[in-house]
Amino acid sequence: MANDQPPPIKGFIENSLLDWPGQICAVLFLPYCNLRCPYCHNHQLVLRPDTLETLSLEAILDRLHGFKEWVDGICITGGEPTIHRGLPAMLRRVHEAGFKTKLDTNGTQPETLHYLITENLVDCVAMDVKAPLDDSVYARCAGVYVPVSIIKKSIDVLMAGTVPYVLRCTVTPSMLAESDIYCLAEQLRGLSTETPSSLTAAPLLSLQNFNPADPLDPELKNVQPHTDQALARMQEEVNRILS
Numbered sequence: 168m169a170n171d172q173p174p175p176i177k178g179f180i181e182n183s184l185l186d187w188p189g190q191i192c193a194v195l196f197l198p199y200c201n202l203r204c205p206y207c208h209n210h211q212l213v214l215r216p217d218t219l220e221t222l223s224l225e226a227i228l229d230r231l232h233g234f235k236e237w238v239d240g241i242c243i244t245g246g247e248p249t250i251h252r253g254l255p256a257m258l259r260r261v262h263e264a265g266f267k268t269k270l271d272t273n274g275t276q277p278e279t280l281h282y283l284i285t286e287n288l289v290d291c292v293a294m295d296v297k298a299p300l301d302d303s304v305y306a307r308c309a310g311v312y313v314p315v316s317i318i319k320k321s322i323d324v325l326m327a328g329t330v331p332y333v334l335r336c337t338v339t340p341s342m343l344a345e346s347d348i349y350c351l352a353e354q355l356r357g358l359s360t361e362t363p364s365s366l367t368a369a370p371l372l373s374l375q376n377f378n379p380a381d382p383l384d385p386e387l388k389n390v391q392p393h394t395d396q397a398l399a400r401m402q403e404e405v406n407r408i409l410s
């Protein structure tokens with residue numbers, strides 16, 4: 168499945184405190200995505216990556232070498248990193264350079280996720296779960312049809328593995344009702360008891376607020392995000408369901 172050529176890099180943040188909780192990391196942005204989430208704020212990367220400069224992995228690693236004492240790792244995000252056949256080569260190279268790796272994924276490539284985990288190429292995974300695990304609701308939030316059986320398979324891979332992970336859901340008020348979020352939390356709790364593994368602790372579901380600044384679907388610009396207080400209250404209820 169793999170190819171030796173690392174995928175093109177279309178964006179780079181030298182250090183971030185937000186992308187890998189508890190760690191200082193650099194962030195690499197890879198182009199293209201197989202989904203079309205209406206709330207996506209990385210749509211230039213998804214739809215028009217050719218308009219962005221391509222950056223060299225080796226030049227970035229050289230630059231980060233000077234900050235090795237305080238950069239813990241490198242987060243690979245997108246777009247969707249797992250659609251690139253050269254992703255394993257990129258992760259391997261990052262490890263060789265002495266940095267830990269975190270992968271952001273939309274969970275649509277469970278076999279790739281399994282491969283990356285079993286080959287010890289990722290040290291942490293953040294996976295988006297777009298909606299409750301129902302095909303029609305999921306298609307609405309992902310912008311394309313995604314069989315939720317694939318998403319469940321990726322969650323199973325994470326639950327059965329030994330790599331720390333978090334599941335993330337972006338809460339866009341016009342697309343997901345509060346009851347949808349709690350439905351998803353109940354479904355995740357159910358999945359954790361079905362997984363035939365010794366590591367069946369309930370998953371962590373982290374809610375993220377919708378950002379109306381520049382969504383892929385311009386109609387969403389008029390949607391008011393939840394207040395911080397409302398999101399915190401929902402997160403508390405999700406935590407209660409999953410505890």
Ligand code: SF4
Binds near residue numbers: 202204206209246
């Ligand atoms: S938000 Fe959706 S469309 Fe945008 S990069 Fe993530 S998975 Fe792809």
